[in-house]
Amino acid sequence: MTRQLVMCGGGSLAVEVAALLHDLGACGRGDGYFITDVVAPGPVRTADLISICSSPFATHTDISSVSDRDQKAFIVCTGDPTIRHKVYRELVSMDLTLARIVHPMAYIAPSAVIGAGAIIYPGVFVGPFVQLGANVVLHAQVAVHHDARLDASVVLSPGALLCGHTVCGTAAFLGTGASILPKMRLGAYSKLSAGSVLRRPAGDGCLLHGNPATVRRTWPVAFEDET
Template structure:
């Protein structure tokens, strides 16, 4: 999805939507409040260099793949933060991040590029989320916790202080990660246990 941002009125104008497959056009039209041009791929978007993009999928692996393509093309990602989210002044928010209402981002936290933080998510002080991480509603990272590239936290999942979830790993809904897990793990339970089942061969975008 492509956005033009009107800074004075804090309005978003959707001009283009890129969707390689079927989409709910009537619903999206109602949400966007106007018409837009639909494209099967990003190459057909006109004036790409003058526009800003957001990535709307909640699948972190797909998000990261699209993000890598946008970076490769030298295009600009919009950063969207809902006014009802709290972001500490010392926190860092990357390009392309989408932050929903009710999210708390604590002091010195690092939210990487293309991260998606759903409603009521909590990012504790000094926590770090690498590119394309997705947090479901109510998910929590405690202080100094880390999420690797394209990691996923289910609804209400938690990572305890100084614990890491590796790149492309998933922590299921309601689970609590109390010991660090490596790349490609599926973790479940309290305390969460699991095994490596994902082997994703996607080059990591910088």
């Protein structure tokens, strides 16, 4: 059964998500989605989205203007983890349904748990007993090994690697090819830059770079809750 989908975001990540949905439809997946609305405060790549979706959609600047919200699923289509988490919290506060998009060419261990709103690209490996929180994004060629935990709204860029028993806090970000070694933790709202290797636990609100990764900048983090 094809469900109506609202995309929260209309930029490059939205275009990639539309392509993932096209693949799901081509594979005959029964949990496919049909894009009916795009919510974005800024520019929308309308022509590109229509060329992939092969059909028009309504555009909005605010979630509240989407009609029949309780009959549609929502997916957050922005790559900034802080913005992702803010939009996710808004959707949850409105008691709206989040879609879960998993490409058929990703490997997901049967014992892994995937939260609502997750986006998983082709070529991803998710190992046994991994816990993926709500609203996470795993780009192509990401590997998340056994017993790792990602909290809500974590974003892993292409080629990122999480070894066993690692933890990423809420809205953490890994750049392209970044790695976290076994049993290490990257704090909430922290960022590990492209190609960097985290060898020691890192706190909340840090920018880390290098191998071994060291803190280059910090910022205050305010936790409203752990939703």
